Amino acid sequence: xxxxxxxxxxxxxxxxxxxxxxxxxxxxxxxxxxxxxxxxxxxxxxxxxxxxxxxxxxxxxxxxxxxxxxxxxxxxxxxxxxxxxxxxxxxxxxxxxxxxxxxxxxxxxxxxxxxxxxxxxxxxxxxxxxxxxxxxxxxxxxxxxxxxxxxxxxxxxxxxxxxxxxxxxxxxxxxxxxxxxxxxxxxxxxxxxxxxxxxxxxxxxxxxxxxxxxxxxxxxxxxxxxxxxxxxxxxxxxxxxxxxxxxxxxxxxxxxxxxxxxxxxxxxxxxxxxxxxxxxxxxxxxxxxx
Amino acid sequence: xxxxxxxxxxxxxxxxxxxxxxxxxxxxxxxxxxxxxxxxxxxxxxxxxxxxxxxxxxxxxxxxxxxxxxxxxxxxxxxxxxxxxxxxxxxxxxxxxxxxxxxxxxxxxxxxxxxxxxxxxxxxxxxxxxxxxxxxxxxxxxxxxxxxxxxxxxxxxxxxxxxxxxxxxxxxxxxxxxxxxxxxxxxxxxxxxxxxxxxxxxxxxxxxxxxxxxxxxxxxxxxxxxxxxxxxxxxxxxxxxxxxxxxxxxxxxxxxxxxxxxxxxxxxxxxxxxxxxxxxxxxxxxxxxxxxxxxxxxxxxxxxxxxxxxxxxxxxxxxxxx
Amino acid sequence: xxxxxxxxxxxxxxxxxxxxxxxxxxxxxxxxxxxxxxxxxxxxxxxxxxxxxxxxxxxxxxxxxxxxxxxxxxxxxxxxxxxxxxxxxxxxxxxxxxxxxxxxxxxxxxxxxxxxxxxxxxxxxxxxxxxxxxxxxxxxxxxxxxxxxxxxxxxxxxxxxxxxxxxxxxxxxxxxxxxxxxxxxxxxxxxxxxxxxxxxxxxxxxxxxxxxxxxxxxxxxxxxxxxxxxxxxxxxxxxxxxxxxxx
Numbered sequence: 001x002x003x004x005x006x007x008x009x010x011x012x013x014x015x016x017x018x019x020x021x022x023x024x025x026x027x028x029x030x031x032x033x034x035x036x037x038x039x040x041x042x043x044x045x046x047x048x049x050x051x052x053x054x055x056x057x058x059x060x061x062x063x064x065x066x067x068x069x070x071x072x073x074x075x076x077x078x079x080x081x082x083x084x085x086x087x088x089x090x091x092x093x094x095x096x097x098x099x100x101x102x103x104x105x106x107x108x109x110x111x112x113x114x115x116x117x118x119x120x121x122x123x124x125x126x127x128x129x130x131x132x133x134x135x136x137x138x139x140x141x142x143x144x145x146x147x148x149x150x151x152x153x154x155x156x157x158x159x160x161x162x163x164x165x166x167x168x169x170x171x172x173x174x175x176x177x178x179x180x181x182x183x184x185x186x187x188x189x190x191x192x193x194x195x196x197x198x199x200x201x202x203x204x205x206x207x208x209x210x211x212x213x214x215x216x217x218x219x220x221x222x223x224x225x226x227x228x229x230x231x232x233x234x235x236x237x238x239x240x241x242x243x244x245x246x247x248x249x250x251x252x253x254x255x256x257x258x259x260x261x262x263x264x265x266x267x268x269x270x271x272x273x274x275x276x277x278x279x280x281x282x283x284x285x286x287x288x289x290x
Numbered sequence: 291x292x293x294x295x296x297x298x299x300x301x302x303x304x305x306x307x308x309x310x311x312x313x314x315x316x317x318x319x320x321x322x323x324x325x326x327x328x329x330x331x332x333x334x335x336x337x338x339x340x341x342x343x344x345x346x347x348x349x350x351x352x353x354x355x356x357x358x359x360x361x362x363x364x365x366x367x368x369x370x371x372x373x374x375x376x377x378x379x380x381x382x383x384x385x386x387x388x389x390x391x392x393x394x395x396x397x398x399x400x401x402x403x404x405x406x407x408x409x410x411x412x413x414x415x416x417x418x419x420x421x422x423x424x425x426x427x428x429x430x431x432x433x434x435x436x437x438x439x440x441x442x443x444x445x446x447x448x449x450x451x452x453x454x455x456x457x458x459x460x461x462x463x464x465x466x467x468x469x470x471x472x473x474x475x476x477x478x479x480x481x482x483x484x485x486x487x488x489x490x491x492x493x494x495x496x497x498x499x500x501x502x503x504x505x506x507x508x509x510x511x512x513x514x515x516x517x518x519x520x521x522x523x524x525x526x527x528x529x530x531x532x533x534x535x536x537x538x539x540x541x542x543x544x545x546x547x548x549x550x551x552x553x554x555x556x557x558x559x560x561x562x563x564x565x566x567x568x569x570x571x572x573x574x575x576x577x578x579x580x581x582x583x584x585x586x587x588x589x590x591x592x593x594x595x596x597x598x599x600x601x602x603x604x605x606x607x608x609x610x611x612x
Numbered sequence: 613x614x615x616x617x618x619x620x621x622x623x624x625x626x627x628x629x630x631x632x633x634x635x636x637x638x639x640x641x642x643x644x645x646x647x648x649x650x651x652x653x654x655x656x657x658x659x660x661x662x663x664x665x666x667x668x669x670x671x672x673x674x675x676x677x678x679x680x681x682x683x684x685x686x687x688x689x690x691x692x693x694x695x696x697x698x699x700x701x702x703x704x705x706x707x708x709x710x711x712x713x714x715x716x717x718x719x720x721x722x723x724x725x726x727x728x729x730x731x732x733x734x735x736x737x738x739x740x741x742x743x744x745x746x747x748x749x750x751x752x753x754x755x756x757x758x759x760x761x762x763x764x765x766x767x768x769x770x771x772x773x774x775x776x777x778x779x780x781x782x783x784x785x786x787x788x789x790x791x792x793x794x795x796x797x798x799x800x801x802x803x804x805x806x807x808x809x810x811x812x813x814x815x816x817x818x819x820x821x822x823x824x825x826x827x828x829x830x831x832x833x834x835x836x837x838x839x840x841x842x843x844x845x846x847x848x849x850x851x852x853x854x855x856x857x858x859x
């Protein structure tokens with residue numbers, strides 16, 4: 001058996017990873033909640049964001065945490081454009097078409113990155129990458145602690161944006177009833193694109209928080225995208241609090257499975273949860289309506 | 291099926307069977323065999339996705355099962371490769387039935403069905419990658435022992451013919467489905483499940499039938515892959531690449547048509563080779579083209595290449611009549 | 613032939629159908645009328661099996677079919693049309709009808725032949741090779757009817773097949789319905805077009821707020837004060853009577 005300290009550390013580490021997972025899932029669940037589509041390109045877009053972080057660090061020496069400032073609006077704009085000019089027009093409003101178009105996008109993005117950056121795995125060499133904070137008996141990684149705090153902060157900010165601002169109200173109106181929203185003068189195509197942009201902005205922040213302790217290669221998004229789908233399904237498609245809770249829970253499960261089953265089998269716990277939730281209760285465990 | 295349905299399939303396969311008589315370059319035959327394997331996997335997907343409207347994103351689950359069964363049964367248990375191949379195909383059908391039973395019983399459809407199939411394939415990939423019986427991450431190597439009785443051949447032409455025969459058999463099978471009660475009910479499920487039920491269609495049984503046949507066909511492609519390359523590992527057999535290939539070919543070729551998957555696979559991989567020749571050795575460039583084509587097909591040619599051909603034939607006919 | 617016994621259907625807190633009972637005699641045309649939102653279509657979904665009753669049961673030819681799936685009921689001989697038409701949009705009109713015909717005919721050629729005959733009968737003859745999505749509203753209603761008929765039912769459930777049709781289209785389709793009955797098919801129909809109900813039905817049930825509030829021959833039911841109030845509000849029957857006296 002493992003000592004309580006090791007288990008406690010695994011739990012806390014899992015929760016910290018989970019918060020960043022939640023941030024990734026947040027973009028996915030937001031897009032699902034409003035556009036009612038499953039965005040298969042989410043993982044590839046995350047990979048693109050991670051490469052962007054790496055690139056500005058290598059080329060301009062920009063610290064990943066500072067990179068949040070330019071990259072978030074950049075990815076918002078990118079997401080806006082992708083939805084408005086590619087996904088929207090190409091799918092003719094048909095659900096299975098959207099599924100296929102986003103799949104096509106993910107293939108294009110992933111392989112464009114492969115063509116541009118080759119398949120090498122890259123990391124950032126920041127001077128704080130391995131710093132730790134003592135927390136009682138636990139030694140916690142400083143950048144991951146920052147990631148945890150920032151992810152939760154962004155979740156709260158996004159929630160405030162949706163519940164307090166006019167843009168948020170328009171987004172929620174479109175999510176509930178797009179036809180009615182268009183009747184009261186809301187530009188649905190614009191709101192869709194804004195929502196997709198917000199989803200991509202979340203990815204940019206997540207990428208900046210991940211990169212100090214993680215690595216990037218063109219295929220890395222695949223590892224995250226299924227985890228993010230699991231969180232979204234678990235938390236209830238479209239639910240922001242659900243995504244946060246789901247993310248923390250999945251981080252926790254992954255960390256413990258990794259501890260007890262080893263690295264190669266660690267992820268299986270996540271997929272089994274995923275399948276079970278889909279089969280038993282596809283509307284999610286935290287009560288959001290499908 | 292009538293003679294008119296069967297004749298074009300037989301003629302096409304007979305013509306294609308002549309190819310090795312003219313081309314003996316190994317690289318070309320390699321390309322053709324690989325393309326046929328993809329076409330076969332895609333034909334499997336098309337039965338469920340094209341005719342039944344159930345979009346699986348995890349056909350790797352069947353491909354991998356066929357591939358691993360073919361490899362493991364002969365390497366670990368000494369079973370004759372031909373029999374191992376047949377068992378692998380049946381195993382694919384069984385996996386199809388189980389995944390179908392679980393998901394269709396729970397009423398999963400659309401995006402949810404796509405996600406759950408993807409997850410099943412990933413679970414199998416992780417298991418195959420971790421278990422010692424499957425050779426773990428190192429995979430399984432099939433011993434080189436070139437004898438026809440051993441499903442290994444001196445010439446690549448022989449493999450080409452076997453792959454072609456299987457593709458031809460599935461063309462006939464799909465043609466039969468198109469003209470049968472099962473096919474009519476399957477298409478009805480795709481178009482409108484509630485209406486199909488009201489007309490007495492046992493939708494669960496029809497969908498289960500489709501995913502079982504679909505699993506068997508794609509597993510046969512996997513078995514063929516293992517036998518041709520004599521090597522299988524988890525990322526090849528259960529990797530997302532094959533799930534994607536199986537989706538791409540029917541959509542680009544013509545969703546829910548008999549020839550769509552074959553046309554799509556040939557067109558995609560033909561174009562992929564051309565792109566590689568043109569762009570040099572940039573990795574991923576062919577897949578970029580595939581992804582772009584998928585988007586373009588959905589946006590501009592929902593009936594695929596066959597749909598475009600039919601449309602242009604009709605407008606040419608109309609021009610002549612005018 | 614069909615008997616609904618004290619059927620209740622709840623959706624959460626909403627009671628859509630409340631202790632409803634009705635009987636359909638073999639060979640009859642029975643009407644089911646009632647104001648919008650009365651629960652008529654819900655009652656149909658209970659009979660056709662798309663929903664299961666929360667309480668009560670459904671008997672068909674003396675057998676309890678309450679737990680049968682819709683396709684099993686179709687096999688027993690119950691066919692339904694949908695109020696909101698549900699064509700197989702990607703298929704031709706003939707192929708649409710053939711899906712129904714396949715219930716009793718395994719061979720493709722038999723099913724197609726049967727579908728063609730049914731299509732001719734409901735007046736879709738010239739449209740058989742067109743795509744179902746190209747049909748007009750009246751054409752789609754006929755298609756609903758044809759598909760259901762192609763299953764060779766004993767009991768036909770018609771959910772507002774006349775709604776959305778203009779008077780001349782209604783005049784065209786009424787003989788078709790009568791002819792179907794002449795061939796021995798029992799019919800239960802939800803209908804808002806009262807003229808058609810008066811002409812076609814021998815027996816009428818009135819559903820309001822989930823309950824059966826009246827039953828009998830159409831002429832009697834229309835004079836029933838309870839029915840008038842269900843449609844026009846409390847006190848309406850009294851007012852109408854007074855107006856009649858004054859006039």
